[in-house]
Amino acid sequence: MKAPTIEQQGCQLEDVAAYLDGELEGVALDTFEAHLKTCLNCDTEVRVQRQLLCTLDFAFNKSGPFDVPHDFTRVVTAHAESDLRGMRKKGERRRAIQLCAILALISFALLGAASRTLVFDPVRSFLRVTGSLLGLLWQALYDAGTGIAVIIRVVGRAAVFGSHGRALFLVLAFIISISLLPLLIAKYHRAQIIE
Numbered sequence: 001m002k003a004p005t006i007e008q009q010g011c012q013l014e015d016v017a018a019y020l021d022g023e024l025e026g027v028a029l030d031t032f033e034a035h036l037k038t039c040l041n042c043d044t045e046v047r048v049q050r051q052l053l054c055t056l057d058f059a060f061n062k063s064g065p066f067d068v069p070h071d072f073t074r075v076v077t078a079h080a081e082s083d084l085r086g087m088r089k090k091g092e093r094r095r096a097i098q099l100c101a102i103l104a105l106i107s108f109a110l111l112g113a114a115s116r117t118l119v120f121d122p123v124r125s126f127l128r129v130t131g132s133l134l135g136l137l138w139q140a141l142y143d144a145g146t147g148i149a150v151i152i153r154v155v156g157r158a159a160v161f162g163s164h165g166r167a168l169f170l171v172l173a174f175i176i177s178i179s180l181l182p183l184l185i186a187k188y189h190r191a192q193i194i195e
C-alpha cells in the first residue's frame, strides 16, 4: 500500500494507514507514536480511520460474534412483535366480550320493554277484568246483604212489640238502610253501565 505522501505540518498520512495496518515497526513505530502524542491532527486521523475500519468490519463481517446477536435481535424482535400481536388480540377479545355484554344488556332491556307490552299489559287488563268481576260479585253480595237486612227489618217489624230497645235498634237499622239505599242504587247503575 503506497499512498501518496502528503506533507501537512510535518505529518505523513501514509504513516497513519501503515500504523493502522500494523506495518510500522521498530524506530518508525516509536517515532509515529511519539508524533501522535504531540500532533492532534494525526491523532484525530488515526481515531477517525480506526472508527471507519471498525464500522466497515462490523458491517461486512458476516462471521464471528456479530452473527448471533444479529439473528438473536431479529428473533427477539419477531417474538416481541408476535407477543404484541397476541396482546392486541387479547385486548380485542376483551373489547369484544364487553361489546357482547353491552349488546346482551340492551337485548334484555328491549326484551323487558317487549315483555311489558306482551305480558304485563295483558296481565293488567286481565286483572282489571277480574277486578270488575269481583266488583260485580261484591255488588251481588251487597245486594244480598241489603235483602237480608230487609228480611231482618220485616222480621223485626213483626217483633216490634218485643221490647223498646230492640225497636230502637230496628229503627236505627232502617234509617241506615234508607241512607245506604241511594248509594246502592248508584252502584247498581254503575255495574249495569260496566256490563
Ligand SMILES: [Zn+2]
Residues within 6 Å of the ligand: 009, 010, 011, 012, 035, 039, 040, 041, 042, 043
Ligand atoms: Zn501529525
